[in-house]
Amino acid sequence: MAALSIRALSKRYANLEVLKGIDLDIESGEFTVLVGPSGCGKSTLLNIVAGLDRASDGTIEIGGRVVNDVPPKDRDIAMVFQSYALYPSMTVRQNITFGMECRGIAKAEQEKALANVARLLQIEPLLARKPSQLSGGQRQRVAMGRALVRDPLLFLFDEPLSNLDAKLRVEMRMEIKRLHQRIGATIIYVTHDQIEAMTMATRIAVMHRGVVQQFADPDTIYRYPANLFVARFMGSPPMNTMPARLEADAGGPVVVIGAGRPDEVRLRLQGYDAAASYVGREVVLGIRPECIAEGDRVFSGAVGPPVIVTAPVELVEPTGAETIVLLRLGGEPAQARISPDIRPTPGATASFALDTRRLCLFDPETERLIA
Amino acid sequence: MRDRSFAPSRILIYLVVTLFAAAYLAPLVIVVLNSLRTNEEIAQSSMIGWPQHWAWGNYALAWSGFCLAETCAGIRPYMLNSALITIPATIFSTLLGAVAGYAVSLWRFRGDNWIYGIVTLGLFLPQQMRLLPWTIVLRDIGLINTLSGLVLIHTIQGLSFTVLFCRNYYVAIPQELIRAARIDGAGFFRIFWRIILPLSSPILIVTVIWQFTHIWNEFLYGVTFTTGQQQPVTAALIALSAPVADIPKHGVQSAAVIIAALPTLLIYLFGGRYFVRGLTAGAVK
Numbered sequence: 039m040a041a042l043s044i045r046a047l048s049k050r051y052a053n054l055e056v057l058k059g060i061d062l063d064i065e066s067g068e069f070t071v072l073v074g075p076s077g078c079g080k081s082t083l084l085n086i087v088a089g090l091d092r093a094s095d096g097t098i099e100i101g102g103r104v105v106n107d108v109p110p111k112d113r114d115i116a117m118v119f120q121s122y123a124l125y126p127s128m129t130v131r132q133n134i135t136f137g138m139e140c141r142g143i144a145k146a147e148q149e150k151a152l153a154n155v156a157r158l159l160q161i162e163p164l165l166a167r168k169p170s171q172l173s174g175g176q177r178q179r180v181a182m183g184r185a186l187v188r189d190p191l192l193f194l195f196d197e198p199l200s201n202l203d204a205k206l207r208v209e210m211r212m213e214i215k216r217l218h219q220r221i222g223a224t225i226i227y228v229t230h231d232q233i234e235a236m237t238m239a240t241r242i243a244v245m246h247r248g249v250v251q252q253f254a255d256p257d258t259i260y261r262y263p264a265n266l267f268v269a270r271f272m273g274s275p276p277m278n279t280m281p282a283r284l285e286a287d288a289g290g291p292v293v294v295i296g297a298g299r300p301d302e303v304r305l306r307l308q309g310y311d312a313a314a315s316y317v318g319r320e321v322v323l324g325i326r327p328e329c330i331a332e333g334d335r336v337f338s339g340a341v342g343p344p345v346i347v348t349a350p351v352e353l354v355e356p357t358g359a360e361t362i363v364l365l366r367l368g369g370e371p372a373q374a375r376i377s378p379d380i381r382p383t384p385g386a387t388a389s390f391a392l393d394t395r396r397l398c399l400f401d402p403e404t405e406r407l408i409a
Numbered sequence: 410m411r412d413r414s415f416a417p418s419r420i421l422i423y424l425v426v427t428l429f430a431a432a433y434l435a436p437l438v439i440v441v442l443n444s445l446r447t448n449e450e451i452a453q454s455s456m457i458g459w460p461q462h463w464a465w466g467n468y469a470l471a472w473s474g475f476c477l478a479e480t481c482a483g484i485r486p487y488m489l490n491s492a493l494i495t496i497p498a499t500i501f502s503t504l505l506g507a508v509a510g511y512a513v514s515l516w517r518f519r520g521d522n523w524i525y526g527i528v529t530l531g532l533f534l535p536q537q538m539r540l541l542p543w544t545i546v547l548r549d550i551g552l553i554n555t556l557s558g559l560v561l562i563h564t565i566q567g568l569s570f571t572v573l574f575c576r577n578y579y580v581a582i583p584q585e586l587i588r589a590a591r592i593d594g595a596g597f598f599r600i601f602w603r604i605i606l607p608l609s610s611p612i613l614i615v616t617v618i619w620q621f622t623h624i625w626n627e628f629l630y631g632v633t634f635t636t637g638q639q640q641p642v643t644a645a646l647i648a649l650s651a652p653v654a655d656i657p658k659h660g661v662q663s664a665a666v667i668i669a670a671l672p673t674l675l676i677y678l679f680g681g682r683y684f685v686r687g688l689t690a691g692a693v694k
């Protein structure tokens with residue numbers, strides 16, 4: 039059963055169109071992440087699903103029921119907010135039971151639900167405290183407890199981790215993912231952080247300028263980005279994109295970076311049949327940084343020796359876990375991820391191995407993925 | 410380390426501050442001193458002077474013995490009138506202002522800014538301009554020369570201030586709290602009562618102090634719409650200052666003024682620091 043389906047949804051403020059015809063179907067039990075830069079409309083979309091904002095056009099169904107005119111409290115949803123929105127004057131216990139109190143649920147039942155959630159989130163010792171006496175991570179847990187206690191059809195998370203420091207964010211990310219695996223809830227999660235999207239989602243909707251650019255599982259998004267925006271937004275460091283030319287010789291199609299230059303780079307393509315019609319034309323080539331490595335790297339699963347190129351090194355950024363190298367491929371800047379113990383000299387040239395099985399080609403006009 | 414050197418500029422600052430303080434406090438000092446001098450002593454010397462005998466009797470006379478408007482009950486009944494006007498009008502205007510401020514700041518609706526603008530426009534209308542409309546209203550609903558009439562006036566006029574104060578305090582409350590509560594299933598009044606009101610004590614203290622002081626000290630409406638036994642103490646004091654006997658009774662009059670000013674002075678002494686704290690509460694997050 040579709041937990042949520044959104045049809046031709048749009049939202050206009052005066053003459054500003056924030057959402058332009060959104061269609062989404064989310065299955066029960068999925069962890070869907072809406073990701074995009076600020077201003078892309080993801081939070082507006084979430085607020086419309088929650089019923090806190092009204093759509094200009096289109097329909098929203100939750101659990102098979104059209105809810106366009108249903109107030110938030112009757113939509114069978116729960117929401118976790120960026121600022122947690124804990125009621126400052128109430129204790130943790132009252133924060134969690136307030137919703138049940140509003141719906142007139144019997145005291146005994148409230149206590150049972152509270153005890154369950156408190157045990158699940160390990161917040162039993164905090165129940166008598168006020169939000170101001172809690173740490174960031176504890177507030178986050180209480181906010182989730184307030185949502186969980188409702189046992190709703192749909193959980194909505196609005197950038198819940200962005201107020202936490204980096205270390206706690208990683209911990210809570212794992213905790214939310216673990217929670218999803220344990221209770222199998224349907225979650226819609228809004229974030230601007232593509233790492234959160236990649237690590238937690240079962241499916242990701244990448245949004246930009248009020249349009250869903252791509253809606254797919256994380257691997258597909260990463261491996262086959264639908265267009266240049268998705269390619270550049272997902273991944274850190276982002277995918278290298280550069281102008282190139284598609285040619286063909288007896289062995290099949292070849293993509294050429296910096297065609298005509300003395301240091302032009304020629305990469306033979308295999309299995310890129312969809313690109314056939316682009317032979318002889320300009321394309322945009324996408325290479326993930328991890329597909330450029332030190333010269334003696336053997337890529338996992340590779341058949342035959344990798345393509346080796348010699349390229350000038352401009353900058354070296356050791357991160358500890360790996361070394362990020364800024365180099366030039368056929369004159370175009372590109373980032374590479376090489377082994378941490380290898381430190382090429384900036385200004386000199388070095389040899390790099392290229393994994394050409396995972397290249398992406400984009401149409402320079404439409405910016406869409408060709409192959 | 411505090412700077413303990415006395416630079417010339419520092420001395421100048423203290424000098425100016427002391428002069429201002431003296432200028433503001435002089436009338437209060439004179440009235441307090443006169444309230445402790447006998448009428449004869451004031452008549453024989455001048456309005457300014459140190460009491461030769463402490464005339465505590467002035468206060469007793471002013472409170473319950475002095476003759477005013479053909480009754481000799483002092484200012485006590487008028488103090489009671491003022492309390493019966495000020496206390497309900499303060500409570501009503503504060504509560505209504507809090508609800509209205511909450512509505513225009515946290516429940517955005519079409520035209521909310523217009524409503525807010527119109528309500529606060531009342532701050533800029535001179536009091537005299539409002540006298541005639543109020544006369545007509547009070548006459549038509551039969552509340553001329555009643556305490557309820559003044560309660561009504563002060564409640565409604567007070568809304569301009571209380572809505573302004575409360576709205577500006579509530580805009581600092583995050584919208585997400587309201588959203589969370591709406592999803593939890595709470596409505597307009599439940600959210601106000603359970604979530605917003607418990608956060609409001611700083612601004613409610615400010616509003617109550619402000620309203621109490623203004624309504625208690627208000628004179629024009631009191632003297633215009635009430636006569637005789639219905640007057641608030643500010644209006645009654647005028648009758649008291651009229652020359653009723655051959656000897657001016659400055660001592661008793663001064664004592665009456667001090668008694669009449671006492672409630673607001675006490676509010677200031679005990680609530681003043683909350684007032685300053687509350688006014689700046691929204692400024693520092």
